[in-house]
Amino acid sequence: MDNRGGYNLPGFLLHIRSQTDSYANVPGKGLSMAGTVRLRHPQTGIVKTGLYGFSWTTLFFSGIPALCRGDLITGVIVLLLSASSFWIAAVIWAFVYNRVYTTRLLESGYIFDDSPSKVAEAKRKLRIQD
Numbered sequence: 001m002d003n004r005g006g007y008n009l010p011g012f013l014l015h016i017r018s019q020t021d022s023y024a025n026v027p028g029k030g031l032s033m034a035g036t037v038r039l040r041h042p043q044t045g046i047v048k049t050g051l052y053g054f055s056w057t058t059l060f061f062s063g064i065p066a067l068c069r070g071d072l073i074t075g076v077i078v079l080l081l082s083a084s085s086f087w088i089a090a091v092i093w094a095f096v097y098n099r100v101y102t103t104r105l106l107e108s109g110y111i112f113d114d115s116p117s118k119v120a121e122a123k124r125k126l127r128i129q130d
Helices: 011-023 056-061 064-068 072-084 088-107 116-126
Strands: 035-040 047-052
Touching: 035 088, 035 116, 047 088, 047 116, 056 064, 056 088, 064 072, 064 088, 072 088, 088 116
Parallel strands: none
Antiparallel strands: 035 047
């Protein structure tokens, strides 16, 4: 093990790892993993995870993440568009899908149920005004 807590890596992989680590907490640098925020429906108590940011799963799997989240119509439409556009639709949709999904949950009655800092970041990324 190395001093970073990981296994010894060849030099070029260590360089790649250090480059990605350096961008992990810098806003606006690179495409990082999507952020998550807990949402709860006040009447039913159902808790769901809202997402914001770039959707890597949508980029690689097109409409399948939407299907897995129960967003059937969107999933089928994106799959068909991706297949007919040589995956261009999936690339475009990857930039907006998490925001669309979370916004729909909020519009259907879900409320934020997470730490104040996570809620503030989610609102900023989702462009939601207080």
